[in-house]
Amino acid sequence: MLKLGIIGTSWIARSFIDAAHMTGKYRFSAVYSRRIESAENFSADFEEIQHFDDLADFFATSLDVIYIASPNALHFEQAKAAILAGHHVIVEKPAFSNPSELAEIIQLARQENRFFFEAARNIHEPSFEVIKAFLADQTITGADFTYSKYSSKMAPLLRGELPNKFNPKFSGGLLADLGVYLLYAAIFWFGKPNTATYDAQLLPSGVDVAGIGVLDYKDYKVAIKCAGNLNSYLPSEIYTTEGTLILDGVNAISSAKFVSMDGSENNFELQAPKHSLYDEAVAFAEILENKDFEASFALQDFAKAVAETSFEMRKSAGIVFDADNK
Ligand SMILES: NC(=O)c1ccc[n+]([C@@H]2O[C@H](COP(=O)([O-])OP(=O)(O)OC[C@H]3O[C@@H](n4cnc5c(N)ncnc54)[C@H](OP(=O)(O)O)[C@@H]3O)[C@@H](O)[C@H]2O)c1
Structure with a gap:
């Protein structure tokens, strides 16, 4: 079971948790919000969730993968910090502001042996x-x-x-x-x-x-x-x-x-x-479980061409x- 951390507390983050749980492969475990009350309200339907209003503390916790659903321009710094803290990342589309940011994250993820996915749901x-x-x-x-x-x-x-x-x-x-x-x-x-x-x-x-x-x-x-x-x-x-x-x-x-x-x-x-x-959640979980870097590189090539x-x-x-x- 993949321990799932969440950044962002809008409807799309809740939607991803629901889809992730439907797959039976993830367990929502921790959420970061700028306000602890928002994190608590967001996770009220779930048990044993850790709440954070400090990103460094959130990244220091034990998680398998972090789903980032903040405003687009924040994805880059958040993904970078998450990867450097040892986490795999699923970043909502558009993953980054421009191709230079994307190239930097792809390079960092490869260097750190971490998985990076852009959550482009349709092609899955x-x-x-x-x-x-x-x-x-x-x-x-x-x-x-x-x-x-x-x-x-x-x-x-x-x-x-x-x-x-x-x-x-x-x-x-x-x-x-x-x-x-x-x-x-x-x-x-x-x-x-x-x-x-x-x-x-x-x-x-x-x-x-x-x-x-x-x-x-x-x-x-x-x-x-x-x-x-x-x-x-x-x-x-x-x-x-x-x-x-x-x-x-x-x-x-x-x-x-x-x-x-x-x-x-x-x-x-x-x-x-x-x-x-659902289909993207399954695809990412399978790649993570199988440590299938080749499959994630192929998805990254799509992300690069799109960006x-x-x-x-x-x-x-x-x-x-x-x-x-x-
Ligand atoms: N795949 C899809 O179908 C789909 C659908 C919708 C959106 N998206 C993507 O999901 C991402 C989020 O979109 P959204 O419409 O949910 O964005 P949003 O409502 O503007 O922000 C998402 C979350 O980020 C935090 N946030 C908002 N403004 C912020 C600010 N100024 N500084 C720091 N944090 C801030 C808030 O969480 P806290 O208040 O808890 O910190 C908020 O819940 C985007 O990349 C978007 O393209 C994807």
Whole structure:
């Protein structure tokens, strides 16, 4: 059983604990919060939890793996300190503010013989492998990926506040938030694009509330659309010389059908995830249990390709995070 430590006390951290417990491979053991009362409230449903409001004390405790779900810009220093204290780390997406931070953590983790994972949940769903296997026999001619969801942080933003999600000091913005799922899907199925651009709708803070990107592959282009100021119900599509694959989403896939050029339709039988974070929790636990460094390096290569592509897109849109100037 992996002793699990948690940084961050918002709903996503609770969600990860629930998924981790469903796997039967982790036991939530300790939580860090800036306020001890928040740590206590957060863990009220669980027994024998250690609470910390001091990060050094938290890192000094005996844990197998630490899940980091703080605002994006804090992940780097927290992951670095956790690894140096001897812990494996699962870092919420986007793991870091830019590719330089990611490269430093990958190097440190390898040097210290520790595991680092970026929690990019979508590519761990079995449906992603099903689609990959189907595409292996197809000639791709293009794709159109979209993920837009009205954010709960729009209300404070419209009241004149600056939530972490939209703050360049915390490496926020929609490409970093929802766009990362689209990039993971594209890179999982098609590899890293040759070039990538992003046309962003910028907030006064300087980060994107929405945007449209283009990933340029040798023989085709992939369109990327993400937004936090609207709800979109459009599906995502992959085009091939034989027809169109229609997915209800690429942030998570629950239905997929292929419509051939003659109009005939084939539905895929997909297994619904037990919990949106379940498959990644299983994947990380198996790698940790088997000490499978090769598997974690392969995931790190995906993380690297996504971070480099996202950074190139962000640069093309003139979005600069405070962390870029460190
Ligand atoms: N995988 C997914 O589906 C998914 C979904 C949502 C979010 N995420 C990712 O999870 C991470 C957290 O996102 P979130 O929306 O939960 O962020 P958040 O609410 O802004 O912050 C998360 C936690 O970090 C601490 N925190 C907040 N502001 C802070 C500050 N100024 N300084 C230090 N600590 C602070 C708080 O914990 P304490 O008050 O206890 O210290 C808070 O509960 C992000 O990387 C995000 O991209 C992933």
